[in-house]
Amino acid sequence: MQDIDAISALIGQTPxxxxxxxxxxxxxxPDADAMGSSxxxxxxxxxxxxxxxxxxxxxYPQSLYWMSGNDEVVVFEEKIRASVSQMxxxxxxxxxxxxSALDRIKDLGPMVRQSRARKVLIDHHxxxxxxxxxxxxxxxxxxxxELVFRLIVELGDKNLIDVPIAECLYAGLMTDTGSFRHSNTTGNVHRMAAELVDLKIDVSSIHRRIFDNVSLDKFRLLGYVLNEKLKVLPEYKFAYITLTDAELKQYRSKTGDTEGMVNYALSVDGVVMAAILIDRLDEIRISFRSIGNFSVRDLSSAHFNGGGHRNAAGGRSSLSLQETEQKLLSILPQYQQQLLATF
Incomplete structure (x- = not known):
């Protein structure tokens, strides 16, 4: 669905x-793509x-606070529900x-659904x-x-993309492609990146502010995870991590501190699927990653009320952390042949 003309009519394209x-x-x-596109x-x-x-x-993580317009972002909290409803x-x-679904925005979902405002979806899930x-x-x-960039160009407003806007768009493009190393890195991705770079954005500064802005607490949490919490099951080519709420508090974990940890599990030699299960008190949140043709989206959708992409997906569980872990382990035999056949 690419309703460019309909979106153009909704935002008004005449003087x-x-x-x-x-x-x-x-x-x-929100991650860098979410905040960069927004x-x-x-x-x-x-x-x-x-x-x-x-x-x-x-x-969202402080490593994204540098983006232009961040100071005006409204972060929803229960105490401002009335003002957000009025908005x-x-x-x-x-x-x-x-x-792709309103339940992904928590308490804002019913508000958006009930709002009289016209609604536009821009997404790749x-x-x-x-x-x-x-x-x-x-x-x-x-x-x-990438879609926001496409929209602006299709509307004939490429000349309105200045350095601050370009930096936001580049950040999302860079991170969602794994710094241009994932299989979703297409020719269009490189062409868009080149056009943004030509606007004189500081690529190294964007990378540094997102990836090289790590607190000592996060490093210590990562060390603990890799030394104590990473489990590898060679018979399934699977590795996973579990983190309790108590462990997160012990290392003074902040929003975004667990982002990307699942990729360490996936980088273990011989592993083709990885997961991290995190106790967030209200639910267990799961991030899945895979390589090749093994679809973690299908697995997550079938068993953990999740979705996403073939090689990167999320899920949720209302069970305890231990029960969720046991459920995940119990379904692995169903996928063993697929996992062992994946390179």
Whole structure:
């Protein structure tokens, strides 16, 4: 679904089009693609003369605070529910970025669904929920920032992409491709990256601010995880990590500190699937990664109320951490032949 014309009509593309009040939201625990696409789109829409607010359902890592527009982001908390509800009631248009279903934005989901505002979905995850009036959806896109870039170009406004907007878009593109090493790194990805670099963005600075901005507590947590919590099951080519709430508190874990840890498990020689199971008190959150043709999205969707991409997916469990771990281990025999055949 690529409703470029419908989106153009909704945001107004003529000089006489009236300014609109626009709200942009993204998934819980936003990553660089979520925040990069949201803040990049916000910067563009403000240049078009619109009044724009970015609202996130939860907080996000401090390594993303450098993005232009971050100071104006509204992070949802229960104590501001009334003001966010009022904001929803007064907005003309809601952009939903980097998620395919409203349950991915927690308490904001019912608010968005009930809002009278027109809704636009921009996303690259599979099986999008049908709630939007218009959508720019492409599961072959490497990132949502790639789709935002495509939208701006298709609308004839490439000249409005300045350095701050370009930095936001590049951050999402870089991280969702694993610094351009994942299989979703296409020619279009490199062409987009080249166009953004040509705007004189500081590529090394973006990389440093996202990846080389690690607290001592996070390093100590990572050391503990690799030394004590990483389990490898060669008979399934599978490695996984479990983390309790107590362990997270012991190492003073902050939002984003566990981001990317599952990739260490996947990097073990001979491993083709990895997972990290984290106790977040209200639920167990699971991140899956794989290589080759083994689909962690299918596994997560079938057993853990999850979804995502073939090689990167998430899931949830209402069981205890120990029960979730046992459930995961119990289903591995179903996938053993597939896992052993994957290289």
């Amino acid at each position: 006489s089009s009236p300014a609109q009040t626009i709200l942009i939201t993204t998934h819980q625990n 803040l990049g789109l916000a910067g563009y829409l403000r240049k078009k003369g619109h009044r724009v607010t970015v609202v996130t359902p939860t907080d 929803m009631a007064e907005t003309d248009l809601i952009f939903c970025l980097d998620f 599979l099986e999008p929920e049908s709630f939007a009036d218009a959508a720019l959806w492409d599961p072959t896109a490497a990132s949502t920032t």
